[in-house]
Every structure is written in structure tokens, then in C-alpha cells.
Amino acid sequence: MQAKHVGTFCDEASNAGTAVQGVQAKPHHYLMTDNIRICTALWLILQGKLEELEQPANWVLVYHQ
Incomplete structure (x- = not known):
């Protein structure tokens, strides 16, 4: 089941x-991390x-060069 798009909830990775x-x-690749804002997480949980x-x-990482 695919969730509908509900918005952007993270700042900068x-x-x-x-x-x-x-x-x-993988070789020649790097990992990126980002944290969801706590108030946003609580709002979604509630x-x-x-x-x-x-x-x-349900998570998608979009990046711009």
C-alpha cells in the first residue's frame, strides 16, 4: 500500500x-542522514x-545538486 504524499518534514540532510x-x-558512495522534527513526529503519531x-x-529522499 502506498501512502499519499503528506508533505516535507525534514530540514537539511x-x-x-x-x-x-x-x-x-557501496564503494564510491556516501550515506546521508536527516532527522524528522520532534513536533512533526508527535503530530503525525497523534x-x-x-x-x-x-x-x-513511505520515506523518500529527494536531493538537489
Whole structure:
């Protein structure tokens, strides 16, 4: 099941290097990390969207060069 687009909830992603929490990037690639704002997370949880937040398929990273 695909969730509908509900908006942008993160600020700016940062370069995390080649390994983060046991995840290793492919050679010549880097991992990016970003955190969702706590007030946004609480707002979505209170709306009953915790299960949707936990589904990796509902997350999309968009970057601009």
C-alpha cells in the first residue's frame, strides 16, 4: 500500500560518511542522514500515523545538486 504524499518534514540532510549504524555504503558512495522534527513526529503519531511512519516504503529522499 502506498501512502499519499503528506508533505516535507525534514530540514537539511547531512553527509554521514560511508557507514552509519551498521549500514555500509557501496564503494564510491556516501550515506546521508536527516532527522524528522520532534513536533512533526508527535503530530503525525497523534493522528494515528505511527504505522505509516514505520514503513520504509513511505520515506523518500529527494536531493538537489
